[in-house]
Amino acid sequence: MRAWTSPEVPRVEPVPGAAGDVPLLFDTATQQLVEARPDDIARLYVCGITPYDATHLGHASTYLAFDTLQRVWRDAGYRVHYAQNITDVDDPLLERAQQTGVDWRTLADEQVELFRGDMEALRVLPPDDYVAVTEVIEQIGRATRILLDRDLAYRVEDDVYFDIAAAQDAAPWILGEESGLGRDTMLSLSAERGGDPDRPGKRDPLDPLLWRAVRPGEPSWPSDAGEGRPGWHIECSVIALMHLGRDFTVQGGGSDLVFPHHELSAGHAAALSGHPLARVYSHAGMVAYRGEKMSKSLGNLVLVSRLREQGVDARAIRLALLAHHYRSDWEWFDEALTEAQVRLGAWQAAMAHPVAEVAAEAALEEQALVARLRAALRDDLDTPSALRVIDHWVAASPPALTDLVPRAVDALLGIRL
Known part of the structure; x- marks a missing residue:
């Protein structure tokens, strides 16, 4: 039986405290x-x-x-x-x-x-x-x-x-x-x-x-x-x-x-x-x-x-579902979709224009962010915590960033920005 077309998953290079650990x-x-x-x-x-x-x-x-x-x-x-x-x-x-x-x-x-x-x-x-x-x-x-x-x-x-x-x-x-x-x-x-x-x-x-x-x-x-x-x-x-x-x-x-x-x-x-x-x-x-x-x-x-x-962005649907821990029982409310759409918009605005290079300190901050994202997901696939990791980064109004964070969000959360 034919499955469906696979999305492209970008590779995220290892950073300190990063890939290699099993979930x-x-x-x-x-x-x-x-x-x-x-x-x-x-x-x-x-x-x-x-x-x-x-x-x-x-x-x-x-x-x-x-x-x-x-x-x-x-x-x-x-x-x-x-x-x-x-x-x-x-x-x-x-x-x-x-x-x-x-x-x-x-x-x-x-x-x-x-x-x-x-x-x-x-x-x-x-x-x-x-x-x-x-x-x-x-x-x-x-x-x-x-x-x-x-x-x-x-x-x-x-x-x-x-x-x-x-x-x-x-x-x-x-x-x-x-x-x-x-x-x-x-x-x-x-x-x-x-x-x-x-x-x-x-x-x-x-x-x-x-x-x-x-x-x-x-x-x-x-x-x-x-x-x-x-x-x-x-x-x-x-x-x-x-x-x-x-x-x-x-x-x-x-x-x-x-x-x-x-x-x-x-x-x-x-x-x-x-x-x-x-x-x-x-x-x-x-x-x-x-x-x-x-x-x-x-x-x-x-x-x-x-x-x-109805025209809902599938990325917003994905974010609305990832906002709940996979093994919890929960109830769907339509407001969850509105919250996911707001989150998606904020992430897109913050990561719309990655640059080729940033200052060394900013690069280290990005690597630390990716390490926190990975750590959350390795801990029993804790997607709510992973989303909050990105939310906090976005709320802090990060300076110009490279494509490391958007690639990590795509690779690990499946959200292409």
Whole structure:
């Protein structure tokens, strides 16, 4: 699947106290700040959209969080290999297509194209591997067959389920290890988020669906697991293992994916590979609007595309989102956009005319500014502090400056001035 055009990211030369340090990132599994330290290449997987009602500000906030992580890694001198899926066949998409009378493939294609345009406008770095589930049906069916052959999966009628108990005995994975949730909470969330804990015949109510056998009127494909289509969690396990390998650097996504999606994707991957899926599990907070979490089901969406159609500068949208720490839950108010537009205008005015050379003292001040910007972002991607670093500089009415600060703002915050 084609991603979107990558923005140019300027190189910022090392300055005192600068590049080279890896970011600290909050790890959901340990509830601690840990080093997101790559080996030679930073390997990142972020769960992609189910393509309908794209792209709302909750989506955008999540992808900007991990865009910031990529930029910090790159600034530290690491190469980044980034993979992302598209859940282009799933129950919610099929239901929306039926409600609207649009073919599910047409709906998915339209929404993916809209998402591409929004990501490109926001200057989000694209994934190296942008993979639709419908492109890897064969591989998912084969993975399901492997789990069946290893007695880590079983059939209920013709559907295939993952055997959590057997997997915990056979693989380096324990249910609840990532989320830290108790069983009662898991059962509740499973019912809310696509699971079927009450289905008769399952060995454990929490056992997730790996492969859904063919149903009348639903899309299906032949596979080693039989005729049908994939379950939700196995798709990300297979795509991540295919493109990033086992034990990769960071698994990312929204906090609503911690359970069941990321917990069980990690279980599937461990059962298939014999190794943990990822070293760090990082999650972005939820964005609310009008008192409720922004969601497709509630319909309280603020769409990036709608704001762009109204003539809003995408840089202002980006700044409005970066003004909130990536893992905090927060509420969108229209005033946030006005504040971001004022900030953008002030930054542009201060950095409109960089010069070729400044006095030695001024050059040192610029280097110190960039060092503070880097330090803020290395500390758990603290974009609000990073924005304040630039605000304070701008408010101090800096003398003529070189292009070091504008290049750093572009490279690290994605705001081209």
